[in-house]
Amino acid sequence: MPTQQDLPKSDLVAAGKLYSSQYAGSRAEQYVANRGLGGEAAKFKLGFVSKSMVGHERYLGRLVIPYLRPAGGDAAVTTLRFRCIADECVKDPNGSFLQPEHEKHEGHGKYLGLPGHRPQLFNTWPLIRPSPYVVLGEGELDPIASEAAGVPATGVPGVTSWREHFTPAFVGFETVFVIGDGDTAGRKFTEEMCERLPNGKPIDLGDGYDINRFTQQYGHEAYRQKLGV
Numbered sequence: 001m002p003t004q005q006d007l008p009k010s011d012l013v014a015a016g017k018l019y020s021s022q023y024a025g026s027r028a029e030q031y032v033a034n035r036g037l038g039g040e041a042a043k044f045k046l047g048f049v050s051k052s053m054v055g056h057e058r059y060l061g062r063l064v065i066p067y068l069r070p071a072g073g074d075a076a077v078t079t080l081r082f083r084c085i086a087d088e089c090v091k092d093p094n095g096s097f098l099q100p101e102h103e104k105h106e107g108h109g110k111y112l113g114l115p116g117h118r119p120q121l122f123n124t125w126p127l128i129r130p131s132p133y134v135v136l137g138e139g140e141l142d143p144i145a146s147e148a149a150g151v152p153a154t155g156v157p158g159v160t161s162w163r164e165h166f167t168p169a170f171v172g173f174e175t176v177f178v179i180g181d182g183d184t185a186g187r188k189f190t191e192e193m194c195e196r197l198p199n200g201k202p203i204d205l206g207d208g209y210d211i212n213r214f215t216q217q218y219g220h221e222a223y224r225q226k227l228g229v
C-alpha cells in the first residue's frame with residue numbers, strides 16, 4: 001500500500017491546482033452552490049475531478065476539498081479529500097438535490113482520502129490568528145459554512161480521527177465552540193471533544209441541524225447569535 005511519503009508534497013499542490021482549475025462550470029460547483037457555499041469556493045480552492053492525475057482515477061467525478069496550510073509553497077496542500085456528488089447519490093429522480101442527510105451512497109464511501117494519509121485538521125488558519133474563540137466542527141463543509149458566516153472554524157473528520165497532538169493547537173482560545181451534527185453520532189462528537197478540551201463549549205444547533213443546514217435555513221446572524229459572538 002502506498003504511503004504518504006510516496007507522493008512528493010509538490011505533487012499534492014499540483015493536484016490541488018489541477019482540480020481547482022476544473023471546478024468552474026462543473027457539477028461540483030453546482031453542488032456547492034446548492035449547499036449555499038459557492039461564495040467560499042475560491043477561498044478554499046475547491047476542485048472537481050473531470051480529468052484525473054495518474055493514480056487518481058477512482059476520484060473521477062468527485063468534489064475535491066484540499067487541506068490548505070498557511071505555510072504555502074510546497075507545503076500549501078497537505079492532503080485532498082474527495083466527496084461523492086454523483087447524481088444517483090445526491091439527487092432525487094426529478095433531478096433536485098436531496099438534503100445531505102437523505103443522500104444515499106451505496107457501495108462506496110461518501111468521502112475518499114488519499115492512501116496512507118493520516119487524519120488531519122481541516123482549515124488551520126484560524127489556529128494562528130488572534131481570536132478569543134474558534135469553532136471546531138465535523139468534516140470540511142461545516143467549517144466552511146461557519147467561515148461563510150464570519151466565524152473562524154477548524155474541522156476534524158470525526159472523533160475517532162482526533163490525535164493527541166491536535167489538542168495544544170486549541171488551548172490558547174478562551175472558548176472552543178464544539179459543534180457536532182444534531183444527531184446521535186454528532187452529539188457524541190461534541191461530548192467527547194468537550195471532555196478533551198478544557199475550553200470546549202458544546203453547541204447544539206437542534207435535531208437534524210449541522211452548521212451548514214442551520215446557516216442556510218436561519219442565516220448567518222442567527223448562527224452568530226447562537227454562539228453569542
Ligand SMILES: [Zn+2]
Pocket residue numbers: 084085086089104105106108109110
Ligand atoms: Zn455516492
